[in-house]
Amino acid sequence: MGAGTARAASELHASMVWKPSADELPKLNRPEMLRYLGYTGQQLGPDLAARIDEAAELAVADARPAGVLRTFGVDATGVDANGTPCIHLVDSGIELRGRDIFRHLKDAVGCAVLCCTLGMGTERRMRALSASDPLAATLYDAACSAYVEDAVDALEARIRSVGSAHGLSTNWRFSCGYGDCPLDSQPSLLDALNAARLLGVTPTPSSLLVPCKSVTALIGLFDGPASDADTRPSCAICRQSNACPFRSRGLVCYG
Known part of the structure; x- marks a missing residue:
């Protein structure tokens, strides 16, 4: 890890828990919420528009955005159990398998690992609405999906700011499940971040996250310069591309 990366790592580690104050809370991206609902410009009746507004306001009221992040050195010289090149994050126990994540990090001098969540308040509300009002649950789910991405954007901006201050560039954020990077790396990410204690985020046996509105x-x-700084995720690396509800409507799930 170079001197700039070491200083950035020290600063990010020192401020590893992110709990925004009331005036720092992210704003819910309403167009993003509508995109999750499959909106493509069709006319919204006043009743539905009012229910969308209600779901958005409820999601923001229930959510308690919080995050944790740490930086680690990157070792791209190792191989996995099958002898395939993989990424190890130094002193973390994290092994990242797959061609896509290898390309993403192989030239990096460090890696910022983050977890962000809206907390259990949205989880409880979602369960209650799912049992009592399916439409409200659908609208609320879309609002929460948009809002957790807004929270991750805010945490990512912090990483970029600290990195830039120390002469480091960054590429786009990559999550387990993108391309051929398996979801089963998620528990090791959570362990390295101590996310269960600091955020209450835990993995399920299938490596999904609880609360469900959480992101690593x-x-x-x-x-x-980062070689792929402006290369965002694409359908070409997504394992769900053949059954994607966004693509069936001529949309994408990113950007």
């Missing part, structure tokens, strides 16, 4: 991600730190 990895961002490379580079001495000099």
